[in-house]
Amino acid sequence: MTTVRSLHDREAVPAAADDTGGFRQRLLDGLAASIAEKGYRGTTVADIVRRARTSRRTFYEHFASKEECFIVLLTAANAEMIRRVSAAVDQTAPWTTQVRQAIEAWIACVESEPAIMLSWIRDVPSLGDAARRLQREVMEAFVSVIQTFCDTEEWRAAGVGPVSRQVVIMLLGGLRELTATTVEDGGRVGDFTEVAVQSSIALLGPRAEA
Template sequence: MTTVTTVRHRRDQEHMATASDDTGGFRRRLLDGLAASIADKGYRTTTVADVVRRARTSRRTFYEHFASKEECFVALLTDANTGMIRQISASVDQTAPWRDQVRQAVEAWIAGAESEPSLTLSWIRDVPSLGDAARRLQRDMMEAFATMIQTLCDTDELRAAGVGPVSRQLAIMLLGGLRELTATTVEDGGRIRDITEVAVQSSIALLGPHAAT
């Protein structure tokens, strides 16, 4: 009896694990489907039908995971921006000269934006005009990126150079300028990597010792 119960318990656990994997897999496919459709036709003209077609699943599956296209978009941007913050933070060598650290961070931003330019542009241009959840995401992500900038600037190397601590206001100004430069470059059909030098030099000028607060 004990053996039968144990086997059943193990099967139940395996079934739950498989169901969990399937749920995560469907969610990822839906997010990837939305990202692909944004790259192809933009967020505003993308429909739930477009997403499920690209994800090779059903509308029923979509609504099991997301209440709306906007909720799916919020989830996609949350994942993308969280990954971008992680990527930028990991790219900075905190023992390097402070100007090199700024360059490393800016180059990591540009690499992340260039890997998904349509999604980056949609984040900057589409989100502000959407609903409350998207606008909350916009504010939360701006705060997260500003906090990242403050954290990256609060190192021994930067403090020794007279840089930092960086105020929230200064971090937001830096982020806003970088976002707008990225967006206009994409809209004009340019390559994001071509803004590297102006972005690096502007960031150095803004964060330099005279700007420390």
């Protein structure tokens, strides 16, 4: 999952005066960096403002709580992931190639910030209504994107697609859990690329919709 700056860049944000948008982004970057170090639950507002090199007063001028800051961070990160996955897929390519392109782009996003993705998967379900709404909205956005990919002449000519919402949800759920357990076990997400590609092809193929 990708945000605007790398973790290295976040650490290098200068302490100089900034405009309102700049302060807001610094706080988001501070949260992301703290999650990478100690996880969302271990992160405090004090950690965020220290990394952003600003004050608690500034934090509360932009966000009502740590959870609200987290939701804004994840909203932007998921929007960027959807954009990158969409851009990676050549809809004129064979359908199996399109699946590989989408999976590889998704994994590249996760590998850029695995701690953020893990927090998205593990922490959001236990948070409040706003976080759960975001989780549902993001799932629906991914469902829409994948169904759009699978409903083209290229897919229909191959005897696959359109793909049902239920199948897409199963696909997304499997990828999320495989990602979470891999990161928790200290593994590299990219190592399961081939498993993810082949499993997705099998799930999205003709038998899945028979």
